[in-house]
Amino acid sequence: MIRLRPTLIPTLSALALATALPTLASAQDADVTPLNADIGFIFTTFMFLVSGFLVFFMAAGFAMLEAGLVRGKNVTMQLTKNMALFSLAAVFYYLLGYNLMYPGDGWSIESVLGAFSLTSLEPVGLEGADPDLTYASVGSDFFFQLMFCAATASIVSGALAERIKLWPFLIFVILLTAVIYPVQASWKWGGGFLDAAGFQDFAGSTVVHSVGGWAALTGAIILGPRLGKYKNGRVNPIPGSNLALATLGTFILWLGWFGFNGGSQLYMDTAGNVADISRIFVNTNAAASAGAVAALLLTQALYRKPDLTMILNGALAGLVSITAEPLTPSITEATLIGAVGGVIVVFTVPLLDKLRIDDVVGAIPVHLFAGIWGTLAVALTNSDANILTQLYAIVVVGVFVCAASAVVWLILRAVVGLRVDAEAEINGLDMHELGMEAYPEFVRS
Numbered sequence: 337m338i339r340l341r342p343t344l345i346p347t348l349s350a351l352a353l354a355t356a357l358p359t360l361a362s363a364q365d366a367d368v369t370p371l372n373a374d375i376g377f378i379f380t381t382f383m384f385l386v387s388g389f390l391v392f393f394m395a396a397g398f399a400m401l402e403a404g405l406v407r408g409k410n411v412t413m414q415l416t417k418n419m420a421l422f423s424l425a426a427v428f429y430y431l432l433g434y435n436l437m438y439p440g441d442g443w444s445i446e447s448v449l450g451a452f453s454l455t456s457l458e459p460v461g462l463e464g465a466d467p468d469l470t471y472a473s474v475g476s477d478f479f480f481q482l483m484f485c486a487a488t489a490s491i492v493s494g495a496l497a498e499r500i501k502l503w504p505f506l507i508f509v510i511l512l513t514a515v516i517y518p519v520q521a522s523w524k525w526g527g528g529f530l531d532a533a534g535f536q537d538f539a540g541s542t543v544v545h546s547v548g549g550w551a552a553l554t555g556a557i558i559l560g561p562r563l564g565k566y567k568n569g570r571v572n573p574i575p576g577s578n579l580a581l582a583t584l585g586t587f588i589l590w591l592g593w594f595g596f597n598g599g600s601q602l603y604m605d606t607a608g609n610v611a612d613i614s615r616i617f618v619n620t621n622a623a624a625s626a627g628a629v630a631a632l633l634l635t636q637a638l639y640r641k642p643d644l645t646m647i648l649n650g651a652l653a654g655l656v657s658i659t660a661e662p663l664t665p666s667i668t669e670a671t672l673i674g675a676v677g678g679v680i681v682v683f684t685v686p687l688l689d690k691l692r693i694d695d696v697v698g699a700i701p702v703h704l705f706a707g708i709w710g711t712l713a714v715a716l717t718n719s720d721a722n723i724l725t726q727l728y729a730i731v732v733v734g735v736f737v738c739a740a741s742a743v744v745w746l747i748l749r750a751v752v753g754l755r756v757d758a759e760a761e762i763n764g765l766d767m768h769e770l771g772m773e774a775y776p777e778f779v780r781s
Contacts, residue, residue, distance in 0.1 A: 390595025409764025491548025549704025627654020
């Protein structure tokens with residue numbers, strides 16, 4: 337490395353500045369202000385990227401929530417599943433899912449075959465020679481939509497924790513993110529028949545959250561409950577390993593939801609759109625807060641002590657509930673919608689236990705039941721929504737996802753097996769499936 341003597345530095349700096357002054361002056365004289373047609377494109381693209389970053393951070397939230405709510409002997413398994421599912425979603429949504437979700441002029445043999453082509457996302461094809469300045473860059477839209485796809489897969493992970501094998505689960509994730517999620521999402525967000533029917537789902541209470549919930553419910557039924565969860569007609573609570581991590585995960589998800597709902601405004605090219613985004617943020621926060629408070633008060637009334645896990649899931653249920661329509665409600669209405677979501681969680685968690693459906697983290701009450709409520713609640717504040725159309729879409733998506741998921745789960749069970757053996761479940765999936773523990777210094781039950 338060549339180091340200059342300190343005495344030479346001022347002289348050289350002055351010389352460089354003098355040399356650069358004509359260039360700086362010419363740059364200042366040039367008009368570098370973006371064209372009016374470009375400004376909306378720039379800001380909307382920027383919104384998608386920032387919102388996508390926030391939704392990406394939700395992957396950390398899911399990982400921490402699940403790591404906290406499973407037993408110590410299964411923490412590494414949950415962290416591995418979350419790392420793998422997001423990465424697989426990124427690969428297979430690119431390979432197939434994105435093109436299936438946006439088939440162009442409608443479903444046809446040509447559009448399905450065209451979905452297997454990668455050209456629409458290759459570097460040259462991201463924008464082409466003439467980008468659409470009325471919207472945003474294709475790359476930013478793809479990035480934002482990918483985050484929603486990955487979030488759907490994350491929902492399934494926690495519900496089936498502590499007894500499912502790693503590789504069958506990851507195979508299901510591939511099919512969920514490459515085919516199941518994109519196909520049903522195309523029916524609404526790809527301009528399909530549900531969109532044409534007038535179905536309203538602003539940011540995905542049904543398209544994202546209920547889909548993950550239906551897939552998780554189907555898997556939980558086929559997989560069966562954990563050993564010892566239900567015995568002699570009683571429900572045996574199985575506490576998680578770290579409620580601090582679960583709480584951290586909930587706050588991370590809460591933060592990420594501002595990108596989830598705010599970015600779904602889809603445009604940031606006018607003052608009106610920016611004002612709408614701020615309204616969405618306020619309503620999203622109000623619903624989450626109300627869901628947490630409702631769960632806090634209700635568990636105190638029912639059990640004489642507040643239940644932290646219910647409070648955490650109450651906040652998440654409030655967020656899911658407002659996701660279908662975070663713009664049209666007033667703050668008061670958003671608060672009430674979120675509060676109902678919190679109440680739903682408190683009553684449906686024990687309902688699943690009565691049905692002997694073992695959901696380790698409460699993903700099904702949060703994402704499925706609160707997602708159904710949020711989708712129906714759209715009709716309360718959005719004049720464009722019809723309650724029967726909303727219900728029709730819920731049923732259509734539910735039937736499709738349950739049928740498709742059941743086929744995949746049953747084939748996997750028959751071919752490679754879904755569940756670890758009893759000894760592995762008792763000793764923990766960390767050592768059996770991965771050969772490493774999250775907390776090797778401690779003996780975990």
